[in-house]
Amino acid sequence: MYLATLIAFFALAVWLEMKFRVHLYRTRKERILITLIFFVVGVAWDSTETIEKTWVYSGRGLIGIWIGVLPIEEYLFSLVVPFWILTVYRVLETKLKPRES
Numbered sequence: 001m002y003l004a005t006l007i008a009f010f011a012l013a014v015w016l017e018m019k020f021r022v023h024l025y026r027t028r029k030e031r032i033l034i035t036l037i038f039f040v041v042g043v044a045w046d047s048t049e050t051i052e053k054t055w056v057y058s059g060r061g062l063i064g065i066w067i068g069v070l071p072i073e074e075y076l077f078s079l080v081v082p083f084w085i086l087t088v089y090r091v092l093e094t095k096l097k098p099r100e101s
Contacts, residue, residue: 001061002073010080013087022090024083035079042078046070 017024025031049055050069057071065072 002071003063003076006073006076006080009084013080013084016087016091020091020094022087022094024086024090035082038082039075039078042082043070043075046074046078 016022025034046055047069050057057074062071062073067075
């Protein structure tokens with residue numbers, strides 16, 4: 001279920017980006033660098049909290065593939081959720097911005 005939710009959020013973000021013609025990044029280098037920063041911070045945070053037992057992944061709703069201490073879905077979360085948030089922010093910024101006369 002977790003993976004299906006991530007896929008749905010990713011697909012919706014891609015659809016929003018295309019429908020409203022918003023661009024999150026100016027260059028491919030910027031896209032890679034910002035995505036990498038979000039990914040590294042997200043994985044480091046999740047790994048630390050998992051090791052400290054703050055977060056526990058029971059296995060219910062997971063597909064069962066683990067890399068280190070995290071399920072694969074958590075790595076995807078670190079990629080999908082920032083993309084989703086930035087896309088929604090950019091769409092709202094574009095649509096709610098007052099039009100200049």
